[in-house]
Amino acid sequence: MSFPGMYPKIQVQVDPNEDTEWNDILRDHGIIPQKEPDPTEQLEEALSEALQRQHENRLEGLDIDELEELEGLEDDEFLESYKNQRMNEIKRLQQEKAKNYQFGDV
Secondary structure, rough: OOOOOOOOOOOOOOOOOOOHHHHHHHHHOOOOOOOOOHHHHHHHHHHHHHHHHHOOOOOOOHHHHHHHHHHHHHHHHHHHHHHHHHHHHHHHHHHHHHHHHOOOOO
16 A cells, blocks of 8 residues: 655656657656757758759749750650669569469469
């Protein structure tokens, strides 16, 4: 049988900046303040968004000749990536088929 006050309370030093499971639990219960977001994560996210917008807006301000040249390049890049993807798929299927083949099977 346990009585309140029977066990002494122990003070534990907690570094709120550490990224541990224990600190996550303490944050969930409101015992220590929430950790500030890492600025490098925010910078990486902003950079990826900027690169995405740059890729989406790459056709603005180009004249007809530049657009035709870019069209040919993008088609070649797409076909090359599709060819590589398909070759990898064929290799994977051949490996699976070879692995499943047993002596005497037809």
